[in-house]
Amino acid sequence: SYVLTQPPSVSVAPGQTASISCGGNKIGSKSVHWYQQKPGQAPVLVVYDDSDRPSGIPERFSGSNSENTATLTISRVEAGDEADYYCQVWHSSDHRYVFGTGTKVTVL
């Protein structure tokens, strides 16, 4: 089965940039999607197809994907960005949807 590995936690000061990695074998050949989940709430899509943003998501959220690592970048971090973030891909060989292990972003 396909495995996506994320760092358990990332800490960042307000106004700085947070980078969250998502590692997977040849993940650069797949489309990566990112979700934000605040405590007690449902996930929210923040980036899809590596780097596209749904309407209503601030430009501060951006994504990239290459070789074995995809990255979600949050620029000018705000207190409201504190949440868990999950990457996700579709594994074509068995039509399964795979989520990463999740990263807790803490705003200092």
Place this chain on the structure above:
Amino acid sequence: QVQLVESGGAVVQPGGSLKLSCVASGFTFSNYGIHWVRQAPGKGLEWVAFIRYDGSDKYYADSVKDRFSISRDNSKNTVYLQMNSLRGDDTAVFYCARDGGPYFYYYYMDVWGEGTTVAVS
């Protein structure tokens, strides 16, 4: 507005069965595939199942295959998840989520419900 509302969560004994429902509103339900995703207490997200917009294709995670069954009734804007032979590790919040676009596979989930809780004990 676009909305998904889950229901049917309950406390059930191991080996028991439960049927979850997901009712959609605010969009043309019959054009969209729907996923079920679950989250065990304190854990990450786990994809459970997907049904295509017309019900013609269904896919399951290995952990639930042969125990869970996904279906839909487009006349009622509703997707169901029939869960049989429930185990303790099925305890989770179950979310339904819309696939990213109509008709074709988009491989991500763009709208989520608030979830319904299943406890197997």
